[in-house]
Amino acid sequence: MTKDVIALTERMPDTASMLAGLLAGGPDLHVQTVGEGAVVQLCDAEGRPLVSIEAPLLLQVPGEAARLLGPEAEPPSGTAWWIEARAATSVPAAEALAGLFAARMAMMLGGSVWPPDAPGTEDPAHPLDTSGITAVPAPAAAQPAVDMLTERAAIVLQDRPLIPLTSWLSEALRASLESDRGLQIVTPGHCRISPALRSVLDAPTRWVVQDERCGYYDGTSGAVLRWEDGAFVPDRDESGETPVAEAFADLRPTDDRQLIVSFRTVHAPEADLVLGGALETAWQKLTGTPPAGWSTAEPANVPWSRRQLTDLAYERAPRPTWTVVVGTPDRPALATLRVLRTPRGVEEDVTLTLGYGPGEEPPLEVLPALADELVTRYGLSTLVCRLREAGRDLGVPPRLEKLPVPVGFALGAEEVREVGRAHAARTPLPQAPVRLGPAARPGYYYALGDGQDVQGWEALQTLTHYLRSGGEAPAGAAG
Known part of the structure; x- marks a missing residue:
């Protein structure tokens, strides 16, 4: 049974409702704040935490509750206040205290509790008897999430x-x-x-x-x-090798597939630079819609905004900024975006993963046009596109999944200059590369296969070895 309980409320929590929730354990418990006030804790008489409650989060991205908690948790309006409580796992009664807190919030503000059968949610009107409940001492360096x-x-x-x-x-x-x-x-x-x-x-x-x-x-x-x-x-066996768990080796066939598009762009650090354009373009070309939401953690609760993303990155510079970006419920898609300052400029590292079920074809034919736009408008450095058999919903199971097979690779204009334009344009691959961007400073897209077998890996290995070698392409190579 989970030790996390979440209230999804229709109205914004106010002082009165939070106070009523915090009194779920009666007047004998103590309240303290940590993390500069971002987390409220219900504590025993010795000040040791029983339940940690994170600051309420306005969930403004439809589909996020369903993605993370299941379709039954999705609020009817698509938006809700997400109030997460984490119970101390060392105290059996703490879970009921967390459930009672969440149930009280849902009762007063409208909404629901996840999981719906969490202990303590049966009778939110009456406080829990917490007499005699104590928690183990918490190490000074521990965070609220650490057990x-x-x-x-x-x-x-x-x-x-x-x-x-x-x-x-x-x-x-x-x-x-x-x-x-x-x-x-x-x-x-x-x-x-x-x-x-x-x-x-x-x-x-x-x-x-x-x-x-x-x-x-x-x-x-x-x-x-x-x-x-x-x-x-x-662990090590008698021969000194680490065995692989039988449960992990349970490879399960699936008709679902995932398209994984990873790329890096580099921009000059100009005052009017607005980040996120390359990711937005990739999302639009591959799904037909822009991203739906983003955040620095999950759930992604804020509607997609390149301006807000840029402001956050500039506020954190020169430290890197990591964000998660999500799409609409009808097309499972999730990206991680990392912005960092390097000697080359402002770099954006993106990995965008999209899920497809039986009868849904990943749009591989769009990839050359996407690479062309990234080279032309967004300073593409490199791009790798891969396809694999894996779940449409993008969840990662604790078992072996087939490796993604490369289907395409692209070099930006600066990378082509470093390799040598003639060298980059004439490779050992059977199919000639597609020229990208302006003729004066081109990039190139290299098709590697359809993602159905390991030949994509062989083609990528052959291509990267050739590009790094600086040597001549063999006779008869594509050009």
Whole structure:
């Protein structure tokens, strides 16, 4: 059962409703704020947190509640106030306290509670008897999302159908890395994670999956894990190798597919620069509509705005800015966008993933035209397009999925200049590249296949080796 309870309310929480919610445990509990007031905590008599409540979030992007919580959670109007409460996992009664808080908010402000059967939601009018409830001491360096803190790792326990990169987890990740720890997210085997969360999972950060056969394994690599000196680490067999969990190796065929478009653009740091244009163009060409919403964490609660994105990036510069961008419910699509200052200028790194079900064809024919517009208008550096068999809803399961197969690759004008225009235009591939952008400073798009077999990888390897070599194309090569 999840320890996270969410109230989705029709009206904005006010002082009276928040106070009524905080009194869910009666007058004996204490209230404190952390994170410069962004989180309110209900605490025991010793000041130890039982429930942490994040500041209410106005969810203005239709489909986000359904994407993260399931279709039954989608508010009828498409918008709602998202109020998330996290119970201390070490205290059994804390979950009922979180549920009662959320139920009171929904009762007073209209709306619903997720999950609908959360403990404590049955009778929101009566406070919970919290006499005698105590929490374990919280380490001083722990964040509200952290369930256990060791010298090596910050451990977070989660049990949700789809685990997003919430502001809780984002802050826990930042704090753990700053303290030279790894963030380790522990879940049951039925959970999936969002592509946004998957994008930040890099050692020492791990997704740890509980499994009745092997104990624990890494949800992205399948490596069997063991607990050692305060952290989950790869296990070793007698030969010194790390085994792969049987549950992870359960490859399940699917007719769904995902198109993954990754690219980097580089802009001169001019005063009138507005970011996000390349991503918006890619979204429009591949889906027929612009992005729907964005944020620095999930849920993506703010309607898409290039101006607001630019203002945030300039406010944070020279530090990088990471955002998640989502689309409309009818076409599953999610992108991560990272803006950073480099010696070359202002760079935007984008990975856009789109889901397709049976009978829906990924628009591979659009890719050359997209690359041409990115070269012409947005300073494209490189672009890689891949196709794979994976779920239309984009959720990442804790099991093996087929690797994405490259279907296209593009070089921008500056990269072509560095490689050599004649060299870039005449390659060992059987199909001639498509020239992109102005004739004086062209880029090139290289078709690599239809994504149906590993030949796309062979074509990409041949192409990249040739482009890096600076040598002559073999006789008979495309030109």
